[in-house]
Amino acid sequence: xxxxxxxxxxxxxxxxxxxxxxxxxxxxxxxxxxxxxxxxxxxxxxxxxxxxxxxxxxxxxxxxxxxxxxxxxxxxxxxxxxxxxxxxxxxxxxxxxxxxxxxxxxxxxxxxxxxxxxxxxxxxxxxxxxxxxxxxxxxxxxxxxxxxxxxxxxxxxxxxxxxxxxxxxxxxxxxxxxxxxxxxxxxxxxxxxxxxxxxxxxxxxxxxxxxxxxxxxxxxxxxxxxx
Amino acid sequence: xxxxxxxxxxxxxxxxxxxxxxxxxxxxxxxxxxxxxxxxxxxxxxxxxxxxxxxxxxxxxxxxxxxxxxxxxxxxxxxxxxxxxxxxxxxxxxxxxxxxxxxxxxxxxxxxxxxxxxxxxxxxxxxxxxxxxxxxxxxxxxxxxxxxxxxxxxxxxxxxxxxxxxxxxxxxxxxxxxxxxxxxxxxxxxxxxxxxxxxxxxxxxxxxxxxxxxxxxxxxxxxxxxxxxxxxxxxxxxxxxxxxxxxxxxxxxxxxxxxxxxxxxxxxxxxxxxxxxxxxxxxxxxxxxxxxxxxxxxxxxxxxxxxxxxxxxxxxxxxxxxxxxxxxxxxxxxxxxxxxxxxxxxxxxxxxxxxxxxxxxxxxxxxxxxxxxxxxxxxxxxxxxxxxxxxxxxxxxxxxxxxxxxxxxxxxxxxxxxxxxxxxxxxxxxxxxxxxxxxxxxxxxxxxxxxxxxxxxx
Numbered sequence: 231x232x233x234x235x236x237x238x239x240x241x242x243x244x245x246x247x248x249x250x251x252x253x254x255x256x257x258x259x260x261x262x263x264x265x266x267x268x269x270x271x272x273x274x275x276x277x278x279x280x281x282x283x284x285x286x287x288x289x290x291x292x293x294x295x296x297x298x299x300x301x302x303x304x305x306x307x308x309x310x311x312x313x314x315x316x317x318x319x320x321x322x323x324x325x326x327x328x329x330x331x332x333x334x335x336x337x338x339x340x341x342x343x344x345x346x347x348x349x350x351x352x353x354x355x356x357x358x359x360x361x362x363x364x365x366x367x368x369x370x371x372x373x374x375x376x377x378x379x380x381x382x383x384x385x386x387x388x389x390x391x392x393x394x395x396x397x398x399x400x401x402x403x404x405x406x407x408x409x410x411x412x413x414x415x416x417x418x419x420x421x422x423x424x425x426x427x428x429x430x431x432x433x434x435x436x437x438x439x440x441x442x443x444x445x446x447x448x449x450x451x452x453x454x455x456x457x
Numbered sequence: 458x459x460x461x462x463x464x465x466x467x468x469x470x471x472x473x474x475x476x477x478x479x480x481x482x483x484x485x486x487x488x489x490x491x492x493x494x495x496x497x498x499x500x501x502x503x504x505x506x507x508x509x510x511x512x513x514x515x516x517x518x519x520x521x522x523x524x525x526x527x528x529x530x531x532x533x534x535x536x537x538x539x540x541x542x543x544x545x546x547x548x549x550x551x552x553x554x555x556x557x558x559x560x561x562x563x564x565x566x567x568x569x570x571x572x573x574x575x576x577x578x579x580x581x582x583x584x585x586x587x588x589x590x591x592x593x594x595x596x597x598x599x600x601x602x603x604x605x606x607x608x609x610x611x612x613x614x615x616x617x618x619x620x621x622x623x624x625x626x627x628x629x630x631x632x633x634x635x636x637x638x639x640x641x642x643x644x645x646x647x648x649x650x651x652x653x654x655x656x657x658x659x660x661x662x663x664x665x666x667x668x669x670x671x672x673x674x675x676x677x678x679x680x681x682x683x684x685x686x687x688x689x690x691x692x693x694x695x696x697x698x699x700x701x702x703x704x705x706x707x708x709x710x711x712x713x714x715x716x717x718x719x720x721x722x723x724x725x726x727x728x729x730x731x732x733x734x735x736x737x738x739x740x741x742x743x744x745x746x747x748x749x750x751x752x753x754x755x756x757x758x759x760x761x762x763x764x765x766x767x768x769x770x771x772x773x774x775x776x777x778x779x780x781x782x783x784x785x786x787x788x789x790x791x792x793x794x795x796x797x798x799x800x801x802x803x804x805x806x807x808x809x810x811x812x813x814x815x816x817x818x819x820x821x822x823x824x825x826x827x828x829x830x831x832x833x834x835x836x837x838x839x840x841x842x843x844x845x846x847x848x849x850x851x852x853x854x855x856x857x858x859x860x861x862x863x864x865x866x867x868x869x870x871x872x873x874x875x876x877x878x879x880x881x882x883x884x885x886x887x888x889x890x891x892x893x894x895x896x897x898x899x900x901x902x903x904x905x906x907x908x909x910x911x912x913x914x915x
Contacts, residue, residue, distance in 0.1 A: 248522050255851040
């Protein structure tokens with residue numbers, strides 16, 4: 231009859247091998263995760279330097295003509311960083327490091343906003359700014375729709391700069407902005423255009439009109455290179 | 458104007474990045490940065506889903522490693538013989554060919570039995586027409602002239618009743634069934650019988666079943682799957698843990714039926730039920746890897762679905778019927794490995810499918826939302842690649858590992874069955890075809906079990 235007996239040792243060995251494979255996979259995953267975090271840090275450092283440099287240049291040149299402001303005045307990688315942070319939060323796990331980087335990102339956005347606004351006012355150039363407040367603390371379907379509208383809007387108006395802030399970000403600078411514009415968590419999504427706070431969902435036509443009216447922007451045409 | 462232009466450049470870059478990555482993220486089903494707003498409750502669900510995923514991935518890796526270790530331990534014992542072999546004795550064997558509406562294939566099946574490399578006077582062939590309505594009986598009657606062929610006709614009652622009719626008339630010590638949609642290799646029977654000669658405790662020997670003349674993607678996918686099945690069956694044979702004695706030419710000692718009784722309906726999988734019964738009674742089942750039987754396989758997704766639904770329903774329900782065997786060490790690896798492995802497979806495949814379907818649903822919903830909110834957006838469309846966005850979570854590596862081990866199983870199964878085109882890319886059909894369709898019959902099998910709905914044969 232059936233002479234097969236169970237080889238428990240084999241079951242144990244296979245278990246240990248499987249655990250080993252899990253640890254190996256986990257180590258490889260951590261390795262790549264850390265690489266990505268490092269990449270995010272590098273981007274942030276670069277943005278920080280860019281902004282600091284721009285601020286310094288702006289201060290140095292403040293008494294001079296606006297035409298002396300160099301090409302690099304605006305940080306170029308803020309959007310890339312935002313998307314990578316977003317992805318990291320979903321795919322690397324909501325780690326302390328990603329949260330920290332997210333706070334740093336919010337701070338960089340505020341600095342970029344202040345600088346861009348200052349340059350815009352000083353040099354009298356056409357520009358548009360939207361501060362966008364959303365939440366990750368609860369299900370906010372309208373935030374999701376609003377973000378789609380803003381994406382579309384950014385595509386239509388290359389001169390528009392949208393800064394997104396998670397309402398639940400535990401950062402004093404973000405909280406200060408929330409206080410300044412009297413944003414309530416029950417009224418999200420919220421937008422600030424030209425210092426006016428708008429709450430709830432606003433569709434693309436409405437926002438387009440506001441952007442054009444407030445900042446006298448025209449619908450984007452192919453950007454002409456300037457020598 | 459200089460300032461304006463410079464500012465334009467700056468913002469253009471930001472916008473470009475935003476648009477580019479936002480669009481790509483959306484196309485990957487990941488919401489864009491500001492849309493990160495509906496997460497917390499889903500995080501809880503996601504955590505639960507992740508834990509389940511990791512448990513199932515762990516068990517799936519465990520199963521594959523178990524097979525691999527078994528293979529490494531026994532690789533020298535796996536012999537593929539060439540040409541004809543000789544036995545000391547040639548015991549008489551009865552081969553029953555039950556058929557129900559199989560007039561197109563039954564002729565080839567019977568001819569393959571007549572052509573077996575086994576003494577003619579030692580083979581008795583029972584051709585049983587199980588109430589066919591398509592002219593199968595006329596086909597069968599063409600073999601009346603052979604002295605070792607006996608023909609039976611009965612009212613349709615299912616395959617197990619046809620086999621039991623054969624058992625009632627059995628006069629030999631060995632009994633085999635060959636489904637009327639299968640063709641036996643001339644050397645298959647003698648190789649199978651060599652296992653009985655070598656070991657008196659062997660009670661049944663299953664052959665290697667592969668696909669007969671595949672013609673389309675569905676059949677090539679099945680061919681790869683059958684090759685994988687050959688590898689797994691060999692490993693299960695070594696472990697003494699086979700749970701199916703397939704209809705295409707498994708040979709039994711008569712003693713099995715004398716002791717354990719005839720075939721049962723077994724939820725339309727009588728070849729599984731008899732194997733379960735044998736395992737429960739500690740009867741040894743071997744796998745003869747170099748005995749080849751070629752079977753006709755479903756040509757369409759619909760037919761494949763119906764066949765597999767019957768199989769999976771049979772597995773679930775036979776396992777439920779024999780649940781008292783589960784994890785009892787006296788029943789060996791059958792109880793501690795084969796059955797739990799089958800259950801894990803059902804849950805893993807179904808869960809993974811559910812997860813993929815959920816993600817696909819999310820993606821479609823996000824597209825719908827995008828359309829309803831801002832309409833079609835063809836601007837700033839970009840397909841640039843950034844390795845940052847490659848998923849490097851650990852389960853991804855483990856799933857790749859499982860796929861590689863499955864690929865190894867297919868390739869080694871091919872080697873055991875002497876497949877000529879070892880590295881044909883057609884084996885890759887297996888992954889999409891079974892990855893997409895298998896979960897559906899798994900889930901339907903579970904659903905039918907809950908509602909006690911029995912799937913039909915065809």
